[in-house]
Amino acid sequence: MTKFYKLTTAQRIKQLYQQGYLSQADCYFLETGSTLTTQTGSHLVENYIGNFSLPLGLANNFVIDQQDYLIPMVTEEPSVIAAACNAAQRISHCGGFHTQVQRVGIQGQIVFQGQLSIDGEQFLQQQYLRLKEIADQTHPTLRQHGGGLKNITIQKYDDFVEFDLLIDSAEAMGANIVNTILEAEAHYLQQQLPQLQLLMSILSNHNPQQLAQAQVKVKVSELATEQCDGLQVAQRMVAASRFAQMSRARAATHNKGIMNGIIAVALATGNDTRNLSAAIYSFLNEQHPLLTKWQLQGQNLIGTIKVPLPLGSVGGAISTLPSAQLALRILRRPNAAQLMGIIASVGLASNLSALRALVTTGIQAGHMNLQWQSLALMAGAQAEEITPLVSYLKKYPQKANLAAVKLKLQQLRKEK
Structure with missing residues (x-):
């Protein structure tokens, strides 16, 4: 069978349909480039004028908690999806990803100014049942789904x-749910504590209680290159990770590579990427500067990621955006906890690929083919002109600049 990445877009869609990942309606949606209707778009944002598109791709080879996954990813950056696939394939030969998820709830803050003249803990003990009742009354369906205060x-x-x-917030990310409950609770608390002045009530994007962990155990032989044996590669990857622990400048880029994968899946599934970014970066500090850890155990490289992922599988844009619903169908409708494990696994895969590339061939080698394609498009090439231009740039990489590519494109057109 032809490898997935070697198929045309139409062939990929057909294969996904044959394998049961897509319905006929999904195929039509992808083939026609369907997007948001004007009516839907105008109800999502203010001053709506149109839609902005980004490429949707699939990362294959993922085995997570003994389940095979095709993972939708939305990104404009070349090589992000290929890197995730490459790492996932190596990891799949060694048992795949194993995840643990803690999904306790979302923190909300109600802030007053003034001096509290009574015992705060005693006040809460006396008022807790009433405050819980207010939360249940504000969002009665939440309790039915196991959520609530x-x-x-x-x-x-x-x-x-x-x-x-x-x-x-049950299966939802819960921003609107939490903020609505907070405002109702704040109103009641103000009545009970007239000596205080209500300042604000708002959810917190600091969510260490929504923590996903993924771990892999990779045989060092899976990491070998033509120039370097697997043990040497693994040792260099551990060293690179250890350096990132010490260097703030490197830590930022180490974590950014992880975010490439995390944000791509979050965006594909309609989740709030700003919320995730805020939660993740507030989780990091001088004692804990990295999201991942790599260590050698004999002939195995052990990788672990711990990352807060306050996300949802229903609600808001997740339920409104047709592309997000399509992505969730491809993922076989995971619940929120499963989606956290999936996204953490993609982040860990992204990190493995980046570290392996950095300590062997360098990061640019894997990027060049797609970068040359992008350069050809920038020069004005049509679909059938991209392949000969990329072949030219492979032969003459020093010509990889816009002026030279435009000149070559003119020559190709004259030769027709």
């Missing part, structure tokens, strides 16, 4: 009094 604590900072609420 789970805990409240109180903290004091100078002249601020903060009530921290932990709210389980």
Whole structure:
């Protein structure tokens, strides 16, 4: 069977249909380039004028918790999907990804100014049942799905009094759910505490309680290149990871490569990428500067990622965007916890590929073919002109600039 990446777009869609990943309606949607209707778009954002498209691709070879996955990824960056596929294939030979997910709830903050004249803990004990009742009344269906208010604590900072609420949003990411509950609770608390002045109520994007972990165990033989044996590659990858622990400048780029994969899947599934970015970067600090850890155990390279992923599988744009619904169907409708494990696995795969490339051939080698294709498009090449231009650039890589490619394109057209 022809490898997936060697198929044409039409052949890939046909194969996905034959394998049961796509319906006929899904195929039509992809083949016609269908997008948001004007009606849907105008209800999602203000001052709507049209739609902005990004490429949707699939990462194959993923085995996560003993299940095979095709993973939709949306990105404009060349090689992100190829790198994820490459790492996933190596990892699949060694048992795949194993995940653990903690999905406790979302933190919300209700902040007052003033001095609390009563015992805060005692006040919460007295009011907890009423506060839980208010949360249930504000979102009655949430309780039916196992969600709702789970805990409240109180903290004091100078002249601020903060009530921290932990709210389980069930399968939704829950921003609107949490904020609605917070505003209802804030109104009640203000009535009970007239000596305080309500300042604000808002969810927090700091979500260490929504933590996904993925781990892989890769035989070093899977990492070998033509120039370097697998053990040497693994040792260099561990060294590169250790250096990133010490260098803030390198840590930023180390984590950015992980985010390439995480954001691509989050975007494909309609999740809030800004929320994820805020949660992830607030999770990092000087003692914990990296999302991943790599270590050698005998002839195996052990990789682990721990990353907060406050996301959902229903609600908001996830349920509204046709492309997001298509992506979730390809993933076989994971629940929110499963999606967290999937996205963490893609982040870990992205990191493995990046580290292996960096310590062997260098990061640019894998990028060049797609970069040359992009350069050909920038020069104005039509679909049938891209292949000869890329062949030319492979032969003369020093000509990889826009002026030279435009000149070559003119020559090709004159030769027709």
